[in-house]
Amino acid sequence: MHKIISEEYFADNPEALRREDSVIMTLCRIYTGTLRALEEKFGPEVVDVARQGFLETKLIADKEAFAKIEDKTVEAYCSWLNSTLHLTHKFEMTYDEEKEEAQYDIRYCPWANYFREMGGEKYGMYFCDADCPMAEAFDANLGFNRTKMLMSGDECCNHRYFNKKKVK
Numbered sequence: 001m002h003k004i005i006s007e008e009y010f011a012d013n014p015e016a017l018r019r020e021d022s023v024i025m026t027l028c029r030i031y032t033g034t035l036r037a038l039e040e041k042f043g044p045e046v047v048d049v050a051r052q053g054f055l056e057t058k059l060i061a062d063k064e065a066f067a068k069i070e071d072k073t074v075e076a077y078c079s080w081l082n083s084t085l086h087l088t089h090k091f092e093m094t095y096d097e098e099k100e101e102a103q104y105d106i107r108y109c110p111w112a113n114y115f116r117e118m119g120g121e122k123y124g125m126y127f128c129d130a131d132c133p134m135a136e137a138f139d140a141n142l143g144f145n146r147t148k149m150l151m152s153g154d155e156c157c158n159h160r161y162f163n164k165k166k167v168k
Contacts, residue, residue, distance in 0.1 A: 020087045024110040032120030047122060054126045055133065062130075063137050072139040074161050078102045080138075081161075100163035105156050112150035112157075124151050131159065141165055 038046045069076055078095060085091060090108035095101070115124025128151050135144040143164045148154035 017087050021110055024088060025114050028111065028114035028118060028120065028124065031123050032115065032118045035123045036120070050123075051126050051129065055130055058130050059133055059137050062134050066138045069138075072141070074100045074102055074142060074163050077135065077138050077142055077161060100166050102159075102161045104159040104161075106150065106159065107156050109150045109157065115151065116153070121151055127151075128157075135161060143167065 091106040132144045135142045141164045143162045148158045
């Protein structure tokens, strides 16, 4: 079993963290402002249409990235995920080699922070809604569950990734 603590990843590069955080804040403003304006003009159903378009487009991009990863294990997925989270999120990940299971305790997510700050949680939820289909797009045997979300106001996101073949 091994553990990764995100602060260890970005401790040596605070400027990279600042730049990445600034980009995320800007994107949250753009998403929130654009979707709020569309919702005001066309009604609440536009939020569902935008969510579906976001998820479909994100999964296309994810599948392209995943096609380049030959190893389809839980550990390989977590390695990819860590590479996307390490600069901006505060998390601990514990990986159990025997169970082929990873447990994430994400204590800070800039997407949740900025969307909530701007009152755009329902738009930010698009990102959270992508977690399960993203895992399935990586490999059909990769399971995912979560009972807490920062975007919903919980103290953390508790992602669990596991090999479906090993679950009894």
